[in-house]
Amino acid sequence: MKLLMLSDTHIPLRAKALPPQVLAEVEAADVVLHAGDWVDEATLDLLEERSRRLxxxxxxxxxxxxxxxxxEVARFELGGLRFAMIHETGAATGREQRCDRDFPDTDVLVFGHSHIPWDTVSPGGLRLLNxxxxxxxxxxxxxTYLTAAVADGRLTDVRLVPLPPR
Incomplete structure (x- = not known):
């Protein structure tokens, strides 16, 4: 199962539209995850229309x-992995420990807000992805955006994809 992870699209405040490369990834992904700050309902409508599952x-x-x-918080299972998604997790300092406490029984937490890519594993084994x-x-x-795959209860091929300058 191929995943596409997005956050902080801020359309039309920061850009007029999603980059074509992102739209191609939306159509190729089995599941698209968006961790908030859409700003425009039209972007939600577009992703609902173009994705297999959003x-x-x-x-x-x-x-x-x-x-x-x-x-505000989504909890779901994909391919045997327990996911949660929220926009904001607070300051980077202490994030892993806070998220261990706030998201027990979760394997992968997707979040946004900072616009700073993040990929760590907490002391409790929670994978945190921004x-x-x-x-x-x-x-x-x-x-940037993230892609990954889920197979046999494992998250694999996590890849941060930088976009070319516009």
């Missing part, structure tokens, strides 16, 4: 319309 949460910049359509942003690199060298 799982999303709302972020701190998402208005009431998106908050009505999406949960795909960065495909539209707003902030202080990062490039805009």
């Amino acid at each position: 799982i999303g949460v709302w972020g701190n910049n998402d208005a009431p319309g998106l908050r009505r359509r999406l949960p 795909p960065g942003s495909p539209t707003d690199r902030r202080r990062q060298p490039a805009c």
